[in-house]
Amino acid sequence: MTDLIQRPRRLRKTPALRAMFEETTLSLNDLVLPIFVEEEIDDYKAVEAMPGVMRIPEKHLAREIERIANAGIRSVMTFGISHHTDETGSDAWREDGLVARMSRICKQTVPEMIVMSDTCFCEYTSHGHCGVLCEHGVDNDATLENLGKQAVVAAAAGADFIAPSAAMDGQVQAIRHALDAAGFKDTAIMSYSTKFASSFYGPFREAAGSALKGDRKKLSDEPNEPS
Numbered sequence: 001m002t003d004l005i006q007r008p009r010r011l012r013k014t015p016a017l018r019a020m021f022e023e024t025t026l027s028l029n030d031l032v033l034p035i036f037v038e039e040e041i042d043d044y045k046a047v048e049a050m051p052g053v054m055r056i057p058e059k060h061l062a063r064e065i066e067r068i069a070n071a072g073i074r075s076v077m078t079f080g081i082s083h084h085t086d087e088t089g090s091d092a093w094r095e096d097g098l099v100a101r102m103s104r105i106c107k108q109t110v111p112e113m114i115v116m117s118d119t120c121f122c123e124y125t126s127h128g129h130c131g132v133l134c135e136h137g138v139d140n141d142a143t144l145e146n147l148g149k150q151a152v153v154a155a156a157a158g159a160d161f162i163a164p165s166a167a168m169d170g171q172v173q174a175i176r177h178a179l180d181a182a183g184f185k186d187t188a189i190m191s192y193s194t195k196f197a198s199s200f201y202g203p204f205r206e207a208a209g210s211a212l213k214g215d216r217k218k219l220s221d222e223p224n225e226p227s
Contacts, residue, residue: 029074031073035068036081037058037081038056039081039084039098040058040083041058042059058105062109066109069110074112075113076106076114078116078117078159079208080099086126087132088132089146092121092150093149099150100154100157103115103117103154106158108158114161115159116161116163117162117163120164120165131143147168148174148179151164155187156184160187161187161189162179163189
């Protein structure tokens, strides 16, 4: 008889055994649904680059959150399409701005829904960049301060997670300090480890209504270079 050191098939004999010892499972509990919410519109808008994806009118957000919850989805990430843009994206840190309203509506409608608030400025600036512009591009440190303000507003409105996609150096630390200082020590941060300079962002930018002037390659990693 062959003297085998290991016999992995012992744990694969039946479906029950395989289920017991599987290391990775995927269920609705693991999924986050991105939703694109546009203010001051009456009708849903199709995103042509992503068939089946619609911009949700803010007035219908509560109804959509109920529908999403009834489908068994337990987490959403909110992206706003603002009609009140300016050079700094200041609507994003207003207590009655779109960022705050989205989180507030979601939590008031389905309190158990996990809400992740996308934290960036590209949908809220008139130039489409992710922060404050200066003569050399995006001012990293000035943007960090504004990201902290946006995060605090989202947390105060009920967001469970802050999801900073602005790709600023030091953004997670700056947001953590701002949240803690405002009393939101239990609000979590979903850090983006890496963002590549990729054409795959094109459909997202259409969905988010980003009016980008120029590009964001200074904020992203090249696929052929280490982070």
